[in-house]
Amino acid sequence: MGTKSQRMIALAAFFFLGLLAIFPPGCLSDANQPFLMNKMSTHPMGSSRFGSSVVFPVQGNVYPIGYYSVNVNIGHPPKQFDLDIDTGSDLTWVQCDAPCTGCTKPRDRLYKPSNNVVYCGDPSCAAMHSLGKPHCKNPKEQCDYEVTYADQGSSIGVLVKDDFPLQFTNGSAIAPSLAFGCGYNQKYNGPHSPPSTAGVLGLGNGKANIVSQLHDKGLTRDVVGHCLSGRGGGFLFFGDDLVPSSGIVWTPISRNSAENHYSSGPAELLFGGKSTGVKGLLVVFDSGSSYTYFNSQAYQAVVNLIKKELTGKPLKDAADDKSLSICWKGKKPFKSVGDVKNFFKPIVVSFTNAKNVQLHLPPEAYLIVTKYGNVCLGILNGAEVGLGNLNIIGDISLQDKMVIYDNEKQQIGWTPANCDRLPNVDRDYNEGFSQPSAANYGFSAAIYAS
Structure with a gap:
């Protein structure tokens, strides 16, 4: 929150505010429901559970930009959002057109919810709360959230689910339905201007983060890694394919x-x-x-x-x-x-x-x-x-x-590394995968699965 040059660890506190964060009636429709090209009863990665990883190119630097970010596609059809990489909190959220207060992106760059709100009875709602129990009187209420950061910036919104099209290192293209925050009330404090990113990719040590959700679906190991270049850029990965076998x-x-x-x-x-x-x-x-x-x-x-x-x-x-x-x-x-x-x-x-x-x-x-x-x-x-x-x-x-x-x-x-080059799994890690890392976010072969 705020410019990351002065943004510290997200001392995240999640409060579920059922009466304070109700979406306007009529703003939701069926248009954005997860689209299933192939509803599978088994794990979509094939017979090998946790068989692959996802790699993202990273943009940004410590100075003068003040943060590192990745581009993530969400929805069907997919829409790209640039998100702050944050291992200090585990809630991923994007600026939300519901409508939005304190959003920094133009309206056509905001996420538009469409009948995909998560309700309090959903396990995803419980996973966001530190005690595992959402503060809801009724399990049929929408799952609202508030996350506050150490610089006193904050985001208030509602939990939603939508497709995250991902290209895996074994060549599979899958779009699992994942829970994240639709933030319609952002506050930015401090002397610096708000960040230019569309939201935060929360990768902290909790069950609400995106990688834990992928792990629960059997798609990848519950492992996060990043390689941030001192010259700017780098890469981020989900799963353990890129983890060296020694030297760590x-x-x-x-x-x-x-x-x-x-x-x-x-x-x-x-x-x-x-x-x-x-x-x-x-x-x-x-x-x-x-x-x-x-x-x-x-x-x-x-x-x-x-x-x-x-x-x-x-x-x-x-x-x-x-x-x-x-x-x-x-x-x-x-x-x-x-x-x-x-x-x-x-x-x-x-x-x-x-x-x-x-x-x-x-x-x-x-x-x-x-x-x-x-x-x-x-x-x-x-x-x-x-x-x-x-x-x-x-x-x-x-x-x-x-x-x-x-x-x-x-x-x-941790281990010293060259973070200037996006890794190729076949070349750099000799794991025999059919395609290189997921720098190409193609959707033509994506399987949409809940």
Whole structure:
């Protein structure tokens, strides 16, 4: 919500507001019901359950755009929506013509619901609520939602179901019916303008996310991964076809949080290979945050150590650059982090729940160069934005790594990777699939199945 350069983890709270979010009578029809070309009683992927993956090209960057997004087709006939990639929340929603308040897209780019509202008795409604029970007096009421993010932006709407045409890595083209939010009341707070995307692709660690729904239908493994390029772009994938068989560092997902976050810990913070004395950190991996946020203790330790390290170096405070909280300028403008990285030391998040599990953050993973040619610290103080003791690993620190969220094995993994090239499964992973990855969203062969 808001420009993602200042958007943090979605501390999502779902409230089902039956009396506050009623669609206008007569706005629904049969025109948008899932179209079945072939209603199958068995899993449409054939005899092998969980046999394939879906790959999406990614657009965007940390700076200056402030977010990464993918294009997703929804409906029959399909309509394309650009969605923010957010592993910090698990509700997917799109701006909705019902009508819409606070929508940023023109009306012809909004999603039009058509007699496809999800009702409170549907399991999809229960999956959205953290306790598994929707707040509805009557199971025949529509399933309303409200999601609020850490920057106090929000979306209010109703849960709907529609077709998501997808091209799988084994060549199958299928359009399963999936539940998502139709957001007709959006609010954007903070100093930045609203995002240009049509909504949010929620991929958090919960049953409401799109990948969990695909898994429940037997279409793919409950695994999400992304590879975000530091030069912009990258790719996102559902399923485990692209997960390397070796070379990945894994840490277990903590289950001590009521929210559906990809969290792990405890972790210790190292700077320049030495301990900072900061330990016991709870770390959340969140592609919905452009920058990394440390709690007050960890943030202050890093800032003090960096400033000490810069003593005597040809860098001065750039207080007039408001791009981020702390910026420095050189004798002449910098063109890239490569021009200045030798003045900074690497940071390491060392997870103490497993041996040799470390997330390495070289200067490229915590610095940006602004349009003014200054270098700024992409680690921010989480206490200043209400994150309390949480520590958020955002996009800036996830770049040029393949990051995997395995919801089946409840673990998070990462490995250095070239994120500039959309992978070809046959070429790169030698799995013998008949077609390359799903960069082509064709519909002529799609099977529409509920």
